[in-house]
Amino acid sequence: MFNYSSSIEGGALSAFGVDYNFEGKKFDKKESLNKLGFSLDSLVFSDYSLQKPNNIKIDVDGIEHLILEGAKKTLKLECCRSVLIEINDSFIEQSEKSKNILLECGYKIQDKKHSMFTKNNLGFEKTYNQIWTKI
Numbered sequence: 001m002f003n004y005s006s007s008i009e010g011g012a013l014s015a016f017g018v019d020y021n022f023e024g025k026k027f028d029k030k031e032s033l034n035k036l037g038f039s040l041d042s043l044v045f046s047d048y049s050l051q052k053p054n055n056i057k058i059d060v061d062g063i064e065h066l067i068l069e070g071a072k073k074t075l076k077l078e079c080c081r082s083v084l085i086e087i088n089d090s091f092i093e094q095s096e097k098s099k100n101i102l103l104e105c106g107y108k109i110q111d112k113k114h115s116m117f118t119k120n121n122l123g124f125e126k127t128y129n130q131i132w133t134k135i
Contacts, residue, residue, distance in 0.1 A: 001017065001034060001035070002015075002034075003015045003018075003019060003027075003029040003031075003032050004032070004033075005029065012061060013027075015062055016035065016060070017037065017066070020062060021061070022061040022088050022127070023062070023088060023090060023123065024091040024092075024093060024094060039067075039070030039071065040056075040067065040074050041070055041072065041073040042070070044073075045073065052074070052077050052079050053074065053077075053079070053080055054079055054080060054081055055080075055081065055083075055084070056074075056075075056082070056083045056085075057083075057084045058085045058086070059086045062094065064086065064087060064094055065093065065094045065097035065098045065101070068101040068102065069097070069101060075101070075102070076105050080134070081134045082107075082110075082133045082134070083102060083107060083131070084131050084132075085102075085129075085130050085132065086115070086127060086128070087099075087128055088126060088127040089127070090125075090126040102132045106134055106135050107132040107134055108132065108135050109130060109131070109132055110131045111129075111130065112130045113128060113129055114127070114128060114129070
């Protein structure tokens with residue numbers, strides 16, 4: 001289920017397959033719809049993908065650690081050299097699991113900065129864009 005936090009077209013802070021927000025807290029969903037989803041590994045290692053990725057960007061408002069869990073095989077590919085990911089350090093489970101998966105797959109953190117869009121927004125004080133590169 002894709003759980004929408006608002007009915008604004010193009011809005012953010014919704015959730016796929018979970019009922020919590022970017023902080024790991026239960027959120028008040030406005031609407032839910034069935035959506036088809038794939039793990040990155042099942043997509044990359046299927047007949048749908050022509051090329052393996054060199055760089056990956058993940059910004060999914062709270063399920064980054066779940067996306068990484070379903071991408072371990074892809075992340076370990078030699079051709080996959082970097083990951084840009086937005087992590088909320090106040091969501092401890094997400095932050096720790098994401099870090100551990102990336103380390104396990106052979107990456108090191110290269111950069112960690114606030115986005116200019118989230119730095120001064122209430123609730124996003126510990127949300128960072130992180131760049132991880134293959135060791």
